[in-house]
Amino acid sequence: MTRAYSLLSGLFPQALAVNATPRKPGVREAASCGAVGRGKSAVRGRSPATAGAAKIASLGVAGVLLAACAQQSVTPEAPGNVAPPATAAAASHRVGVLLPMSGPNAALGRELLAGAQLALAGDTAIQIDLRDTASAGGAGAAASAAVQAGDGVLLGPLTSGDTALAAPAGTGAGVPILAFTSDVAQARPGVWVMGITPEDQVQRLVEQARRDGRQHFAALLPNTPLGRALGNGLQAACRDQGLAEPAVVYHAGTPASIADAMRQLSAYDARLAAARQTAQAAPAPVAPAMPLAGSASRAGTLPPDLAAALNANAPQPGQVPAPPADTNVTLGNPPFDALLLGDTGLSLKTVIAELKSAQVSLPAVRIMGPGLWSAFATKLGSIRGAWYAAPDPAWRQGFVARFTAQHQHAPRPLADLSFDAASAVRAAAQGSSGVFARDVLTRANGFPGVDGTFTLLPDGRVRRALGVFEVLGNGAEARMLSMPPASGSST
Incomplete structure (x- = not known):
């Protein structure tokens, strides 16, 4: 196996101590990336640095990010400038992406954003609304702002602690959350744990x-x-x-x-006592006497003191033999x-x-x-x-090869999770207008993912098609x- 299972790295990290603060309303539109004829996708962000990090990806289960993305223009924000949720939903399917786009986990955030973009690129009906969970207010404020803006589903956040902070906003509004943690304790109806637990x-x-x-x-x-x-x-x-x-x-x-x-x-x-009891109950084998030359016994030909020394540990009449050593x-x-x-x-x-x-x-x-x-x-x-x-490593080979060819590094395993989550969301958006179908999210036959089939269960757990490997x-x-x-x- 070439994969070191770093998917478990998000298990039970300490939750961030944050206080939710209102997000400043406003609109920030992303210029479209070169999509090789696959259309455009809008990205909403919270800061120029965050928005500039986003790239639009080409479509495909093992697709890769395109190399370049145009600079984004910023619309000045003003109070009361947020579109009502109904208006935003009618225009497109809005997907809130909750990731750390600044701070120590920013690199992971960019990798996970890339994975989500891979799965959603080319679908012009889906709009990504990017929220930085490392900014003021943390994951709770980011989730609340996404729900207020009309996002119909949330991808992320990254850690167990952030998921706990973001969950109330999503579940309270009936907005599904597909989190990237491996902490199954965070799973509940409406909040799915995408990590391999x-x-x-x-x-x-x-x-x-x-x-x-x-x-x-x-x-x-x-x-x-x-x-x-x-x-x-x-x-x-x-x-x-x-x-x-x-x-x-x-x-x-x-x-x-x-x-x-x-x-x-x-x-x-x-077990040791039982083994000793069995050994004591068994009759001890008696070794035949080995006569020495002249038909004299060994004891009879040895000096008396040496004969006594050799027989010092021999069982005496009526004495129970000592149990064997543990190793024997x-x-x-x-x-x-x-x-x-x-x-x-x-x-x-x-x-x-x-x-x-x-x-x-x-x-x-x-x-x-x-x-x-x-x-x-x-x-x-x-x-x-x-x-x-x-997971069967063969499932991931195509994804790794194409991603590496574009970015000169192999995708981190966490990118698998965001791709899989966005793939499920894309399927749930098909055939509906501004609504993500929950019955599609929990469909019995699941979804083909980077690491194999995965199924979202109604209780928030995710079942993945794992192989069993034998150590040689x-x-x-x-x-x-x-x-x-x-x-x-x-x-």
């Missing part, structure tokens, strides 16, 4: 493991936002798929806490047949060492992990056979064990 990955893994005959699930996870999301996802997946409640244990990241958590989760002490005991199976891990880096190395000590491995136990493992799957030979869920180790790339579902119908 840990919960979605776990659902796919549990589904595949259940088909493989696994029935009893457990998790050893770091006590971090990602670990908690994976644990919650495992509980939800087992519940959704009619399986028993999984055993979930969290560790503090230190070697001692990982070792203690593994012993607890795998019932190590009970074969333990029974742990109380689960599938184990979810969530660590990376040095802590994962410690976890793997404890797996070996606790004798937790295939074929008795299927090891599973997060999609983050795709970045270093070639180095996971010590847990060969482990699984993780991730020894420098080999992971192999796709199970293909993701086929793409939905084209938009």
Whole structure:
């Protein structure tokens, strides 16, 4: 896998401390970009710097941005100059785009804006209304201004905290929000979480493991936002798929806490005691005496003190033999047949060492992990056979190639999300006048996206077609064990 799953980088960031302030009314029109005969699209912004960063993109699932865009003219703003929502909606489908176009995340904002423009370019009935979530008032004020201006759907914002701030304005006005966070806690009716979530990955893994005959699930996870999301996802997946409640244990990241958590989760002490009891109950094999030359026994020919030293540890009559050392005991199976891990880096190395000590491995136990493992799957030979869920990289190749040819850099994975969200919005706008059809947004067959089919569920979650990959180790790339579902119908 060439993709390092940076889609999870937006998981649970701290919300910005902002106070909503009214947006100054006014109109700022963007000059059209060269569209190779594909028409024009207007961009509304909040400042010359923000508007000047926007470029209009050519149409296509794997399309790329056009190289140049004309400078924008600015209409002076004056109080009371905002068109009523009904008038704006009648003129076009207005799409509010809530992104950080200034500040430390401005580069990400521009990349996400580019992704949205790719999907919407060429559709002259759709108008982009760009709002900077990093400006005064933050995401809450940006969302309120977009709704007041008549935007029928909102794309963004970027982070979990910003989504929490923007959601009330959208849900209160019945305006759908397609946010780019991976925090499933922000999902609710009318607010969709477009990021590839840990919960979605776990659902796919549990589904595949259940088909493989696994029935009893457990998790050893770091006590971090990602670990908690994976644990919650495992509980939800087992519940959704009619399986028993999984055993979930969290560790503090230190070697001692990982070792203690593994012993607890795998019932190590009970398994060791049972193995020792079995070993004690078994009759000890008696080695035949080895006579020495002259038919004399070894003990009879050795000096008395040496013979006593050699036999000092031998069981005496009526004495129970001492149990074997832990490393020589074969333990029974742990109380689960599938184990979810969530660590990376040095802590994962410690976890793997404890797996070996606790004798937790295939074929008795299927090891599973997060999609983050795709970045270093070639180095996971010590847990060969482990699984993780991730998009099929083949889906993204055309998009990356064409984007790179135009911009001399590969698109960041977050651009996939904005393209997918805008594609769904474009489909919802077709055949209607100024209204985005919610039944189209939640259509059962979903939408073909950059990373495969995705479906917007009514409760705000997004289901993505993830493949299941098996770790081969020894420098080999992971192999796709199970293909993701086929793409939905084209938009």
